[in-house]
Amino acid sequence: MDFTTAAQLLALCEGEGLTLGEAMLRRETDLTGAGREEIRARLARSLEIMEQAAAAALAAPQKTMGGLIGGEAIALDRRRAEGKAVCGPLLARSAAIAMGTLEVNASMGLIVAAPTAGSCGVLPGALLAQAETFGFGREELLDGLLTAAAVGYLIARNATVAGAEGGCQAEVGTASAMAAAAIAGLHGGSPEQCLWAAGTALVNLMGLVCDPIGGLVESPCQGRNAIGVAGALVAAETALAGIPSPAPLDEVIAAMYAVGRALPGELRETALGGIATAPSACARCHGC
């Protein structure tokens, strides 16, 4: 079994009554010869790494290499615990985990690049907060990772997930699309709705530039991971409400790729444009 476009994937799922994640799992067994349980066990390890990173950042501020960030996850989570979160406890918790995972990444901790290190907070922020809030179990979360992988694969295959090529929309945008599909799937969304969620999430972050201060994966990357997970929640909600993506996912991916190629080099991970060149941002990073 193989598919290279969202249209093929959807036809396959609807024809054989599969979820996106199940189709992705079957593709993997055909591609690699690995067994279903072996693949799920490896994903369980990925999930465990995500949980450990989130727990570390929520327990203590992480001392990062560049020193631009640290302690944000705890600050956010405290307001949630005090019942003050203006965006509600689910989003506050999702954002805290997403931002905390970036703290761990920036302090040379162990993370899962999903799809990249710079966007590694979005998917754990989405999945772990969903599990805490709605009681999803381990197997459901593994299904969520498979759904996310299907979407990430389509984008990596047909466009790019590298900030140096496509800007932050290719990194956090992709992570947001992956998370949106996973959340929609966890709540019983059909394959079509999951793809709507992914398409909507990617459209909503289209054009997002990659402008890391000092060239470090810290700021504004950390906040972008939080907006990535917020966008995923909104996109899942709209898809589950029956609102389609502005265009089918394949067309959204092609549009995102075209936008990425049209971005000037200054806005693609070179730290030569965007917020990276704002005077006070330059003053914060020493000697770059």
Place this chain on the structure above:
Amino acid sequence: MKDFSIFDIIGPNMIGPSSSHTAGALRIAQLARGMIPGPIVRADFTLYGSFARTYRGHGTDRALIAGVLGFGTEDSRIRDSFRWAEKMGLRYSFALDTQNRDCHPNTADIRLENAAGETALVTGVSVGGGAAVIRRINGVEIDLTGEYHTILVRHKDTPGVVAAITRTLAENHINIAFMRLYRESRGQMAYTIIEADEDIPQEAAAQIQAHPPVQSALLIPRI
């Protein structure tokens, strides 16, 4: 075209902060390490481009040392690799070259020296997503990724060597996926790089090394 496994998307599992500047740097050093018989006692690094400008904040230096020490991208010892180098008897130095604009922005030269006093000068590039390519060894342009089981044979540029190498592999039931030959200049040293689907056994490498024109035959494990 690349196949894209689930674990290319949900992964790699890695010590942050950057797949290109941390995990990819580690892989350059891991590959370079395979190009000289151990134990390695000294590593001198020269960093170029973006590596030279942002190495400290990305832990590129720690990752390079970790790679020479043989640590993987998931190994939490990467963070303390300076200390581990001391403990494991590896001396090191770093130099920066921010002027050279001809090379890929994420390039490192690594000069390795082993306990026997042999040296290897290796140039590697981190090409994105944690992947790395070795571009040069001892002044000879090569192309080596470590995506397959690889044997690197250094030999005299003389008739019949390649036939002897491939015959030895055939006798060991190794199917060659890719094979490339590079040389310094006519009649001087040459490198044959063979990538195989199967794990190449140590004894096959020893048999290849026994051919008189062969100076060394090193196995570089798939990573």
